[in-house]
Amino acid sequence: MLTGALSQFRFLSLDGKNVAPKEWLHMWADLYPSQDHAGYEELMARHESFSHADIERIGRWKDNARTAVKWKPNVASVAYEIWMQAASEVPVCPKDDRMADFLEDWSGRKYTDEFGTRRVEKRFGLSRATTLLHFISGGRFPIFDLRVRKAMARLLSSHVPNAVPWYLESYCPLFSEIAALCAAKDLRVVDKALFSYGGGTFTESD
Numbered sequence: 001m002l003t004g005a006l007s008q009f010r011f012l013s014l015d016g017k018n019v020a021p022k023e024w025l026h027m028w029a030d031l032y033p034s035q036d037h038a039g040y041e042e043l044m045a046r047h048e049s050f051s052h053a054d055i056e057r058i059g060r061w062k063d064n065a066r067t068a069v070k071w072k073p074n075v076a077s078v079a080y081e082i083w084m085q086a087a088s089e090v091p092v093c094p095k096d097d098r099m100a101d102f103l104e105d106w107s108g109r110k111y112t113d114e115f116g117t118r119r120v121e122k123r124f125g126l127s128r129a130t131t132l133l134h135f136i137s138g139g140r141f142p143i144f145d146l147r148v149r150k151a152m153a154r155l156l157s158s159h160v161p162n163a164v165p166w167y168l169e170s171y172c173p174l175f176s177e178i179a180a181l182c183a184a185k186d187l188r189v190v191d192k193a194l195f196s197y198g199g200g201t202f203t204e205s206d
Contacts, residue, residue: 008156009021009155009156009177009178009181010154010155010156010157011023011024011155012024012154013027014027014200021178021181021182021183022182022183024182024193024197025182025184025189025190025193026189026193027193028192028193028194028196028197028200029189029190029192029193029196031196031200032192032193032195032196034192036064037061039057039061040061040188043057043058043061043135044135044138044139047135047136047137047138047139048138050090050135050136051090052087052088052090053087055083055086055087055090055091055132056083056084056087058083058086058131058132058135059079059080059083059084059086059087059128060083062083062127062128062131063077063078063079063080063083063128064077065078065080073113073114074113074114074115075113076113079111079122079124079125079128080111081111082106082109082111082124082128083128085109086106086132091106091132091136092136093133093136093137093138093140099133099141099168100164100165100168102129102133103126103129103130103133103164103167103168104164106124106128106129106132106133107123107124107125107126107128107129107164108123108124109123109124110122110123110124111124126144126162126163126164126167127143127144127145127146130142130143130144130145130167131143131145139187139188141172142171142172142175142187142190142191142194143191144167144171145195146198147194147195147196147197147198147199148171148191148194148195148198149162149198150197150198150199151194151195151197151198152171152174152194152198154197154198155178155197156174175187175190175194178190178194
């Protein structure tokens with residue numbers, strides 16, 4: 001596993017050129033589609049006393065289910081049943097020695113979408129589980145979704161596993177390293193930059 005040195009990260013600009021970490025941070029964070037992810041700050045402000053309704057709103061925020069048509073069972077990109085389980089349980093942030101158990105439990109929870117005569121079993125997944133953890137921890141643990149994995153693969157020039165151990169043992173420390181290198185005072189800005197970097201398309205120069 002790569003550790004510690006600035007050279008382990010490839011901070012690239014929009015045109016694929018190497019840039020300083022602080023420049024990379026602001027360049028990519030500015031591209032974050034805030035209008036598509038409204039409500040984050042309001043939700044995070046309530047993290048010490050989340051209600052049933054707040055957890056449901058986190059699910060709607062994560063799965064981009066703004067309307068009643070999308071927020072219901074059997075919508076392909078919406079884990080409605082498991083989010084409603086979370087809303088009924090209103091989980092709290094686990095202790096550090098129980099973090100892996102928490103993520104394995106939630107990411108492994110299964111639900112079934114029914115489309116006519118076809119039934120599709122799905123998992124809540126690590127992306128949603130880390131989103132839940134992100135909010136209930138007050139932002140202490142970063143979100144680990146597909147775009148973030150792509151961003152880290154670009155930064156490290158290596159494969160990034162979609163697995164609880166890698167998230168806890170590698171991604172969380174690497175996220176802290178990136179934040180330090182970028183001199184980020186607000187970790188949410190790092191989240192935004194990674195989201196945009198993972199979704200960006202550009203020609204990487206040698």
